[in-house]
Amino acid sequence: MVVESGGNARAGRPRAASAAQILEVAAQIADDDGLEAVSFRAIADRLGTSPMSVHRTTGGIDALRRELVAALVGDAIKAIDWPTGWREMCRTFAYALRDLLMRHPLVLEAHRQSALEAPGADDIAHRVVRALRDAGLCAEEAAYAYATLHDFVTGHVSIRLGRGDFESTTAPAERRGASVFVDHHDYDRRFETGISLLMSGIGATLAPRIRS
Template sequence: MPANDQPPLWLRPEQGTRGPKPAHSWRDVALAAIRIADAEGLDAVSMRRVAAALGAGTTSLYRYVSKKDEVLELMGDEVQGELRNTALPAGWRDGLRTIARSLREVCLRHLWFANVLAGRAIHGPHSLRWRERTLSAFDGMDLGTDEMLAALGTLSAFVLGHVLGELADGEAARRSGLSHDQWMDREGEYGPMIMDSCAYPRFTRVMIEAELPHAADRQNRGFEAGLDRVPAGIAAHLPA
């Protein structure tokens, strides 16, 4: 098994330097792992499972990657390749909205991806092109690099936070067997006791007046409402 002090994945030759030519590519490894994660979740991805999906032995997979973390890097980079046709409109505010919607869409298409994206940055070719595209939203604004990174980091934190909430709600429904509406109805039985206690006047007002938690499209509406506020907050910290 290769040593842990190998150079970064993206500095190593994809086909290796010794032995016969490998039968597969990094992309083959990534796609096999993505199929497993899409079907069974990220925990199901292992060197053994990926090798089996490729029709190879586990040992032979180490010709391509040295550990599971590198498989995750390949997966994350491959999924970011799905963003390659994202065109940003003129204006940084609309550009950030497009970035956010595109990220949410790909995270909901690959339910494991948000966890990978929230980790350390990936520097594969697709990831670098996407990073370059997102930075282009600020072209012509004469901003410092730290200002741009802070803005994009704020946007990413909002998207990932919202997506993880959506995924957690779906997982809760799967575990409990209750849809969101069924859960709300059950929790509603507790409502009169909360209101009659008079101990939570602000939350009582929310229970009486709020419409969003009951809306069929609450996830989309909540996302768009939050997304309207993110550029406004970023704008408050940009130079005039």
């Protein structure tokens, strides 16, 4: 959807903006400048309407921010094509979460403050835990295995977003030469290796139970 410029909208009565337009612009602002940058004024300026019009449509800035995060998470959840088998399910979850957080850093920002509230968000956690329990982990092991996978993904994305993909070229040459990553600085490889090691660890925990 292309958002029209505010242009000369203020010469007459400010045009009204739909809830979908407001959410789209709010996502753009948050992805560019952070969730706290989402304000009625910032949205109104981009849409060529008035802050009060945005307020009337959304019901308040906190409600708008919550709805924005919920909409992005909900869209990502709907797009997941769930496989069978605990390994494939864990991988699907990990990559879907990584892609969502990389595409919309505002979701990670919101997640740092509190658990995500979006349709289906809790269902995903239970789905992964259930798959791990069906594979042979007890309830506690399955919950912590899910938590470990979740925390690895969010930690990886936090570092990647904070440092950027070009850290290896922007850091001083002396620092780059001293780093353990001097010859191995591929974020995608790092992510895949981490997921593979986590899957191997879970598999090793399950192996004796499967044989018995």
